[in-house]
Amino acid sequence: MSEAVKLLTIEQLLSQESQDHYLIPVYQRNYAWGGVEIGQLVQDLYKAFEQDKDKAYYLGTLVVHHRADGRYEVIDGQQRLTTLHILNKCLSKFDGGLTLSEIQWDAEQTNLDFESRPESKAQIDNPAVAIKADSGIAHGFEAMWQALINLKNLEDAKLKDRELIDQFKEFINKQVKICRTIVPKDTDLNHYFEIMNTRGEQLEKHEIIKAQLMGKLNQEDQKAFATIWDACSDMSRFAVSGLPTQMREEFFKQKFIGQYNLGFDEFKNSIQPTEGQQDNEEADDSENQSNAEKDGDSQNQSNTAMPILSLIDSNKNPSINKPEDKDNTDDGKYQSVIDFPNFLLHVLKVRADDAEKEKISLDDESLLTAFEHLTDADADADAIKQFVMDLLKCRLLFDYYVIKQDNRKASDGTEVKWAILQPELSNNSIYAKNTFQTNQGGESTFNEQLVMAQAMFHVSHSSRIYKTWLQDVLAYLWKNYSSIQNGGEAFLDELHRLAHNYYKKQRDKLSYPNVSYFMLNYVDYRLWYEWKQEWKQAGQKGERDFFEKYAPNQNSSAKELKKAFDKFVFMHRSSIEHCYPRNPEDDAKKVDERQLDELNQLGNLCLVSHSENSRLSNLLPDAKRGKVIARLNSGRSTQSLSQLIMLMHEKWEVSQIDGEVSQIDIYTGELKNLIENQIEAIAQ
Structure with missing residues (x-):
């Protein structure tokens, strides 16, 4: 890992012996x-300690500027840093x-100074001074002491003796880690604060990982990686929408969705700037080299990593040739079933061997730990290039193949529409079309069935963490993407x-209460699938046969039932x-x-929204039927x-005597047969 990141x-951060002063x-x-912030921090640390006191816990970032006098000026993270000193004193x-x-x-000097605030320095060094004052630091010591007492007083007697307290302190010192990020000497701090105010107080874990990975690459490789x-x-939006214009055109020309042998260097060469841009960049590099020499920096600039500010927020880097905003026609129209930090974990797991897969948790709390093999000192640049x-x-x-919520089709805010779409390029703009469609451009039956099947999985497991179904789907796509392009039938079978x-x-x-949302x-x-198959094979007759089978004494016409089946969409219901x-x-x-x-029994249960359940x-x-028909x-x-x-x-009633078979x-028997018969069909 570079010195910049x-x-x-925590022991290294707070130690006087390190000669690092902040x-x-x-x-x-x-x-x-x-009390709220401090109490939450202490609880989080103790929870990590209880779960595994030998496992690293990551506390976020500390952004600093290395001053000429050798001290680190804290730009972002001063509240956390001061709190850690207070915690260390109290423990x-x-x-x-x-x-x-x-x-x-005892009045023990810390390695934390306060510019033009001698009273703050005196209080952080000696709590005896702090508790006599009326200041933020004084209140911090009081809140920290109370947070530790609260831990001790819990029923399971946390922090019950000195030995456990010492173990907790040892865990904090040795296993709790913070990412110190040094901004370049020539950083415009006003611009930096503008970025930090836009993004918030603390960098996300995936941003830390991005900086750590890019810190191992040279400048040219960093540009390709960041792109x-x-x-x-x-x-x-579609990932291809974020690629440089020339790469985007090449992507659609060569149909890279079916040619995944594209290497990092090939990608890097494809996004090289034009001749005019190259001249400008060379002029900038020459100026930067000259300035560096004036500062006494003898490092070879052509092999120097990009400044850490750019590593963290490469969107601010104008040298990366990105598409103009007008090209991003898909921006904001789609809502993903997962966020990027958790998606990173899925990528790690998909590409891992069987032994390593078991070690990767699909929970973004473990994100930094999961990437240690790529961010530690032994990781090489080639492994990072392959990962990206x-x-x-x-x-x-x-x-191309996983559902997304299509916000273009949302009706009244209460209904959602799911879609499986792929990007297409027309007049330098991206538009979406069904991944599997008919020759006339409409949605194919397979596309519709794939959407419904994935939506069923998604609403049954709505949390963005532990999406096992998505991992299974991505693993299948990873191995079988070539055959899927010929049609969706094999994918649907999977x-x-x-x-x-x-x-x-x-x-x-x-049966209730053990039945799952998935079931x-x-x-x-x-x-829905059985109805769709009957209609596909026998048209209206097949459809009538389906409704007569499952609702023989139906209080509605087949036409009305068809309309209801046609409009059905899976939503998050609990x-x-x-x-x-x-x-x-x-x-x-x-x-x-x-x-x-x-x-x-299963045959009397269904999944609806809380408001619908309260209404019915x-x-x-009979009364429920009237309300449901009114809804339709x-x-x-x-x-x-x-x-x-x-x-x-x-x-629709229960049996009145033992042995009587009710509807x-x-x-219930029909539903079980419907499912079991499908299992037998797949097994064949």
Whole structure:
């Protein structure tokens, strides 16, 4: 790792022996952290300590300017740095038995100075001085002491003795790390503050990783790396939209989605500036070299890494030939199912061997740890170049074959539309089309089915972390992208295999309250898919046969049901509804214990929104039917296909005597057969 970006343990950061001294400049605000911020920090540190006291924990960034007097002027991160000094002082004396004012404090010099604030320096060096003052630092010591007491007083007796306190302190000193970033000597600090104010107080983990990786590359390689990274990091548009204009044209000309043998050097050469741009850059380089020589910098500028400010925010680097804003016609129209930090983890896992895959957690809290093999001292530039090309490959696969929310089609804010789209270039502008489409340009059946299958997975596992289904999909695409371009049938089969593997793990959890959101969404998907297949094979007759099979005494025409199936879309719903209620409003319809087990079967359950569940609540099926039909007549879609089929039955009641088979029993059996038969078909 370069000296400009350096990971320091807290012991190294705070140590007097390191001879690194830090200065809080006068233009920085006074210390302002209170009980909330300090309490959260202590809880986070202790949680990491409890989970694995031998594992590194990353605390963010400290951005500094190396002054002529040797001290590091703190530009960003002074609140964290001051808090760490306060924590270090408090842990050295804390035993849980004495108050802050009862401790015999020693005046020990710290390596933290405050420009033109001698009282602040005196307080951070000696808490005995601080507790007599009315200042931010004084309040910080009080809040820190209380945070440690709160830990000790919890039921499981955290920090219960001196030995555990010492272990906690050792963990903080040795395993907690902060990324110190030194801005170049000639940095325009006003411009830097403008950037920091735009982005917020603290760099994101993926920005730290970007800087660490780029710090190992020479300047030309950094430009190519940053071009790819920045194009891939904006998940709201196609990655190709972020490529330089000349590379974008080459991409569509050569159809690189099917030619993933493009190497880093080949990519780098393709984005070289034009002759006129080259002349300007050479002139700039010459001027920079001259200035460096005047400053006594003997380093070879042609091999020097870009300044750290550019590494962190390469969007500010004008030397990278990026497309103009007018070309980004897809910008903001699509919403990704995952954010960039978590996508990085998926890329790491997809490209890893089986042994390494097990070590990679799909949780961005572990992002810095997951990248240590590429950021530590032993990592080489070639490995970093290969990673960023793999990142581009994975992002292109994601763009072409993974669903996204299409904001262009959102109706009234309550409905969403999912799409699988690919980018196309026309008149130097990007537009989107269905990845799999008919010869007439319309959406193919496979495209529609792929969208529904992936949407079913996504809404069942809506968190952006631990998206196992997405990892499975990307792993399949990674290995099979060539065959997928010939059609979506094999891809759809793989999604079905994946869904049925999930189902088989949940076979013994098909009743309330153990049934999962995935299982209920899967029922809706299987009904939708079966309906689509019947219509595809036999037209209106097949469609009628389908509705007669699952709703033989339907209270609606096949035409109305078709409309409901046509408009159905998977959405994030998290309330399990019993079609026949467990606690009916009508006392005469109350159920006993035996009947309650019947109501908890898969055939009486569906997934709806919380508001819909509250609206239907304990109404009997006849009343619910009226409300659902009114919803459909108003132009809105049904929230559950399974619910719709239940309510289309003329009679939906529990059995009255032992041994009687109710419609709920029959429908539950039909659903299980529908799923099991599909498993057998796939196995063949």
